[in-house]
Amino acid sequence: MPKNTENLRRGHAPAIEARGLTKSYGSKTVVDGLDFQVHAGRVTGFLGPNGAGKSTTMRLLLGLERPDSGQALIEGRPYAELTAPLSHVGALLEAKAFHKGRSARNHLLALAQSQALPERRVDEVLDLVGLHDVAGKRAGGYSLGMAQRLGIAAALLGDPRIVLLDEPVNGLDPEGVFWIRNLMKRLAAEGRAVLVSSHLMNEMAVTADHLMVIGRGRLLADCGTAEFIERHTDPAVYAATPDVARPALLEEAFMRLTASAVEYSAR
Numbered sequence: 520m521p522k523n524t525e526n527l528r529r530g531h532a533p534a535i536e537a538r539g540l541t542k543s544y545g546s547k548t549v550v551d552g553l554d555f556q557v558h559a560g561r562v563t564g565f566l567g568p569n570g571a572g573k574s575t576t577m578r579l580l581l582g583l584e585r586p587d588s589g590q591a592l593i594e595g596r597p598y599a600e601l602t603a604p605l606s607h608v609g610a611l612l613e614a615k616a617f618h619k620g621r622s623a624r625n626h627l628l629a630l631a632q633s634q635a636l637p638e639r640r641v642d643e644v645l646d647l648v649g650l651h652d653v654a655g656k657r658a659g660g661y662s663l664g665m666a667q668r669l670g671i672a673a674a675l676l677g678d679p680r681i682v683l684l685d686e687p688v689n690g691l692d693p694e695g696v697f698w699i700r701n702l703m704k705r706l707a708a709e710g711r712a713v714l715v716s717s718h719l720m721n722e723m724a725v726t727a728d729h730l731m732v733i734g735r736g737r738l739l740a741d742c743g744t745a746e747f748i749e750r751h752t753d754p755a756v757y758a759a760t761p762d763v764a765r766p767a768l769l770e771e772a773f774m775r776l777t778a779s780a781v782e783y784s785a786r
């Protein structure tokens with residue numbers, strides 16, 4: 520495809536789009552006809568109770584699972600059709616998803632080589648995540664916080680326009696949480712699309728510009744964070760809460776919306 524046609528296509532397509540996206544495991548439909556778009560230049564929080572289908576949706580977007588029906592599109596195409604996927608989308612799905620005996624540097628180098636990315640990108644992302652001084656050490660000995668940073672370095676290696684992070688702040692200390700929060704905001708301010716799943720409402724209230732909430736594989740809400748809080752909080756509580764304190768109401772709004780969508784099951 521000529522380059523200008525490619526640019527045109529990219530200009531018109533949302534960063535991420537799900538169209539009627541559906542996935543079942545056995546008789547259980549875990550992603551159920553999802554339709555949504557994720558746009559560049561903002562942090563979109565992806566929320567839902569345990570087992571709501573967030574991780575499955577992310578795996579579908581990344582082509583790690585095949586939908587039963589519907590489409591998962593990255594800048595207008597299925598992941599499998601992207602020519603240089605790491606420049607379109609980078610993802611952190613699981614911390615510690617690396618060879619434990621390898622150093623962080625070698626892990627990133629192998630990844631860069633597999634995608635024909637220049638070696639200098641390895642040093643750039645190591646600097647970006649603050650792992651430069653420990654880059655030669657065995658990644659298997661890393662703390663959870665360091666492993667998360669390494670996972671984020673891998674996600675950013677291709678300088679992607681879209682970043683997907685599944686529970687990036689899980690288990691991190693306050694300094695790590697603060698760092699990831701600012702990184703996500705910076706990535707969005709640079710014009711990237713950031714889609715982040717999290718259970719931590721306080722965190723989402725101060726980080727996400729936009730929220731998508733799912734329950735039992737279905738989209739329950741898709742709107743701005745402030746609007747979500749206003750719409751789903753008890754009106755009397757909302758009115759009695761000063762503007763600056765309203766982000767703290769996100770948890771209540773989330774609980775009210777998802778109360779009937781909570782489900783516990785074992786895989």
Ligand SMILES: Nc1ncnc2c1ncn2[C@@H]1O[C@H](COP(=O)(O)OP(=O)(O)OP(=O)(O)O)[C@@H](O)[C@H]1O
Binds near residue numbers: 544568575576785
């Ligand atoms: N490979 C699989 N085989 C069978 N069932 C699966 C598989 N992956 C996920 N599930 C089931 O699909 C449902 C959705 O799981 P998923 O991990 O997508 O939810 P989630 O919203 O990310 O949950 P959590 O917040 O707990 O991580 C769960 O009931 C889970 O047990």
